[in-house]
Amino acid sequence: xxxxxxxxxxxxxxxxxxxxxxxxxxxxxxxxxxxxxxxxxxxxxxxxxxxxxxxxxxxxxxxxxxxxxxxxxxxxxxxxxxxxxxxxxxxxxxxxxxxxxxxxxxxxxxxxxxxxxxxxxxxxxxxxxxxxxxxxxxxxxxxxxxxxxxxxxxxxxxxxxxxxxxxxxxxxxxxxxxxxxxxxxxxxxxxxxxxxxxxxxxxxxxxxxxxxxxxxxxxxxxxxxxxxxxxxxxxxxxxxxxxxxxxxxxxxxxxxxxxxxxxxxxxxxxxxxxxxxxxxxxxxxxxxxxxxxxxxxxxxxxxxxxxxxxxxxxxxxxxxxxxxxxxxxxx
Amino acid sequence: xxxxxxxxxxxxxxxxxxxxxxxxxxxxxxxxxxxxxxxxxxxxxxxxxxxxxxxxxxxxxxxxxxxxxxxxxxxxxxxxxxxxxxxxxxxxxxxxxxxxxxxxxxxxxxxxxxxxxxxxxxxxxxxxxxxxxxxxxxxxxxxxxxxxxxxxxxxxxxxxxxxxxxxxxxxxxxxxxxxxxxxxxxxxxxxxxxxxxxxxx
Numbered sequence: 001x002x003x004x005x006x007x008x009x010x011x012x013x014x015x016x017x018x019x020x021x022x023x024x025x026x027x028x029x030x031x032x033x034x035x036x037x038x039x040x041x042x043x044x045x046x047x048x049x050x051x052x053x054x055x056x057x058x059x060x061x062x063x064x065x066x067x068x069x070x071x072x073x074x075x076x077x078x079x080x081x082x083x084x085x086x087x088x089x090x091x092x093x094x095x096x097x098x099x100x101x102x103x104x105x106x107x108x109x110x111x112x113x114x115x116x117x118x119x120x121x122x123x124x125x126x127x128x129x130x131x132x133x134x135x136x137x138x139x140x141x142x143x144x145x146x147x148x149x150x151x152x153x154x155x156x157x158x159x160x161x162x163x164x165x166x167x168x169x170x171x172x173x174x175x176x177x178x179x180x181x182x183x184x185x186x187x188x189x190x191x192x193x194x195x196x197x198x199x200x201x202x203x204x205x206x207x208x209x210x211x212x213x214x215x216x217x218x219x220x221x222x223x224x225x226x227x228x229x230x231x232x233x234x235x236x237x238x239x240x241x242x243x244x245x246x247x248x249x250x251x252x253x254x255x256x257x258x259x260x261x262x263x264x265x266x267x268x269x270x271x272x273x274x275x276x277x278x279x280x281x282x283x284x285x286x287x288x289x290x291x292x293x294x295x296x297x298x299x300x301x302x303x304x305x306x307x308x309x310x311x312x313x314x315x316x317x318x319x320x321x322x323x324x325x326x327x328x329x330x331x
Numbered sequence: 332x333x334x335x336x337x338x339x340x341x342x343x344x345x346x347x348x349x350x351x352x353x354x355x356x357x358x359x360x361x362x363x364x365x366x367x368x369x370x371x372x373x374x375x376x377x378x379x380x381x382x383x384x385x386x387x388x389x390x391x392x393x394x395x396x397x398x399x400x401x402x403x404x405x406x407x408x409x410x411x412x413x414x415x416x417x418x419x420x421x422x423x424x425x426x427x428x429x430x431x432x433x434x435x436x437x438x439x440x441x442x443x444x445x446x447x448x449x450x451x452x453x454x455x456x457x458x459x460x461x462x463x464x465x466x467x468x469x470x471x472x473x474x475x476x477x478x479x480x481x482x483x484x485x486x487x488x489x490x491x492x493x494x495x496x497x498x499x500x501x502x503x504x505x506x507x508x509x510x511x512x513x514x515x516x517x518x519x520x521x522x523x524x525x526x527x528x529x530x531x532x
Contacts, residue, residue, distance in 0.1 A: 139402045229420035231384070232391060232402045236419070261417070261424055266442040292445060301445045 025308035026285035034248065034280040034287050035305070035318040041246045042319070045217060053118055054152055054159040054182050057126045060119045066102035068094055068112050070133060070145070087112070087133040118154060127153040139171035139232050159183050170197050172233065176206070184213040197230035201237070219244045227257065248287070249279040267292040267301050278305065290315060361408035363388045366504065366527050373504070373525045389422065412504075417441050417448060426450075429473055431501055446480035453496075461498060463506045465522045472498045472506065481513070503528040 026034065049055055061067050068090040094103040096116035103114060112130035117123075134147040144166060152160035160182050167175040176191040187210045195202020204226055210218040220243040226234040237257030243250040255273040263269050276290035288305040293312065295302050304312040367390050371382040384391035388406045405414040406422070411430035418424035418441075427439040429452060439450040456471035463470060477495040484490070491512045498507035504527060508520040 137400065143399065227421065229404065229415075229422065232404050233420040235421035235424075257421075257423075261442045262426065262440060263442075270442075301442070301447065303445050 023279060023284050023286050026280065026283075026287055028307040028309050028311060030280075030283075030285060031287040031305075031307050032313070032318075034285065035278075038246060038248045039319050045212075049185070052182070052185070053121070053124070053154050056119050057116075057128070057152060057154065058160070060116070061114065061128060064103060066104075068092065068103065068105070068114070069130065085133075085135065087130075124155050127156075129153075136166075136168045137171070138168055138173060144168065144173055169193075171231075186211050193226075195226070195228065197228050200228060202226050202228060202234065204234075204236075215246075216244075217246060225257075244281070247280065247282045249281055251275070251277045251279065267294065361388075361410040364407050364409065367407060371527050373522060373527060375520055375523050417443060428497065429475055429499055431473070443480075443483070446483050448480060448483075449478045451476045451478075461500075461506070463503070463522060465524050466503065466506070466528075470500050470503065470506065472500055474498055500528075 050059075061069060062071060070085040070087075091109055091112055092105045093107050093109050094105050094112070094114045096102075096114075097104045098117075103116070111132075112128075114126075114128040114130075116126050116128075118126050129151045131149040131151070132147050133145065135143040136146045137143045145164060146166040146168060148162060148164040150160075150162045151158060160180070162178075162180050164176075164178040166173060166177070172193065173191070174193050176189065178187075178189040180187040187208075189206065189208045191204065191206035193202060193204045202225075204222075204224045206222055208218065208220045209216065220241065222242075223240040224236050225238040227237050228234045235257070237255075239252065239254040239256050241250065241252035243252070253275045254270075258273050259269050260266070270292045278287040278290065279285065280287055286308070288307045290303055291306050291312070292301050293304050294300065295314070303315040305315055305318060306312045367382060367385045367388065369382055369385055373380045378394075378396040380392055380394050382390050383393040383402065388408050389404065390407065391402050391404050393400060393402050403414070403416060404420050404422075405412065405416075406425055407413070410432070411427060413425035413427045415422060415425060417426050426441045426448070428450060429439075430437075433452055435452055435455055437452045441448045453474045453476050455473045459469040459471055461470055461472045462468070475497040477497065479490060479492050479494065481493075482489055491514065492510055493513045494511040496509040496511075497505055500506050503522075503525070506522050510518045510520065512518075
């Protein structure tokens with residue numbers, strides 16, 4: 001056999017070996033290890049983020065009952081989680097008073113300006129500017145912010161910048177574009193709705209990216225078929241979501257409209273009408289399928305990961321953040 | 332008091348005056364309530380609930396509370412009433428609040444992912460034993476307990492509502508509600524005035 005003939009024989013073999021790296025189910029041990037790595041990466045990211053100065057500053061601002069900002073933690077009961085907020089009434093220059101432990105307004109201004117020491121590092125000083133905040137009511141909920149512009153400076157260095165804009169059409173959220181830049185962190189979110197009340201159905205689509213200065217942490221795209229229910233709102237019919245988190249990927253397809261929420265066989269219906277897969281991108285391995293099932297000995301349903309050998313683990317025991325995403329009510 | 336007013340008044344808006352228990356009249360199919368009339372209003376203090384649109388047995392109710400105003404959809408017949416709150420308006424997925432002919436202990440369940448809302452019919456009066464000052468009389472009530480699942484997200488945030496007790500009447504709707512929050516606090520929501528169900532009970 002000549003060298004040329006040998007190459008002609010070997011090359012196709014090499015090509016198919018490397019090109020056809022298709023997804024394959026991981027055995028349970030590999031799958032559990034993959035989830036542990038993902039969980040560890042998420043926890044590390046959360047812990048590191050919580051220690052950032054900008055995070056500590058914002059957490060402090062939003063946890064103070066005397067803070068003049070919207071979205072602060074509200075300890076009072078409210079089913080709709082919404083207290084009417086007036087930016088115009090709150091405009092002013094505020095300073096943290098260490099004696100009273102509250103923000104005290106010093107004078108009126110054209111925006112909200114807040115001065116306070118950085119928690120845990122009193123020698124560092126923070127300045128938060130809320131340049132603009134505007135809400136618009138929608139038909140089915142009290143209101144949605146359509147314009148937010150804000151910045152945070154620590155020791156006169158810009159640490160955080162937020163630009164958020166949204167459009168309301170037919171009293172429904174139509175477009176959202178949000179950008180949050182922190183010193184070493186960037187989060188962007190976009191959403192657009194297609195169709196209107198004159199049509200039976202439409203589409204909601206969007207994307208989200210989260211990255212730090214080293215890597216992309218989360219990227220997601222979603223595409224949701226919706227049915228309109230004039231004149232109030234719309235409901236989800238078919239949900240498609242692809243989300244990459246570090247080196248894992250969630251592929252989610254749910255035929256939501258066909259699932260009866262009052263069915264006695266709800267879990268079976270949900271599983272029959274959905275395909276939720278978690279993959280390991282590094283080795284093209286399928287970690288498992290996410291399914292709904294009753295917890296042992298209980299009536300309550302929860303999300304589980306079903307491995308290639310048919311056994312299951314509770315999702316919240318493996319990855320906390322995925323459970324929160326799957327449980328999120330969209331309204 | 333105003334904090335849970337919106338749901339209470341929504342349910343009040345979808346109750347009919349012509350309700351009859353199924354067991355009392357098997358020859359009559361369920362009909363649309365007379366309360367499903369544009370302009371029917373319920374009030375609790377300065378907050379209000381007004382039927383703003385009607386289409387057959389479906390109603391849209393404009394709810395005004397604490398300066399906010401939103402629209403919620405529901406449906407009602409003489410057999411009972413339901414809402415489309417948890418289904419975001421999808422009329423193929425009504426959630427029963429009560430069916431008048433159901434026995435005490437009946438549960439109505441609504442699933443959202445792994446969360447489940449449960450409404451339980453706790454009791455059904457056989458005598459006029461519940462006084463409503465807005466009506467100036469004692470009436471019968473059917474009492475429903477709604478257990479809101481922990482972690483349920485409403486309006487983009489995890490709700491702090493844990494349990495709602497509904498006090499319902501077949502003619503006047505919800506005449507009282509009590510809301511218990513996850514921190515243990517409670518809010519009572521009485522009906523203070525209404526033009527619904529005027530006349531005999």
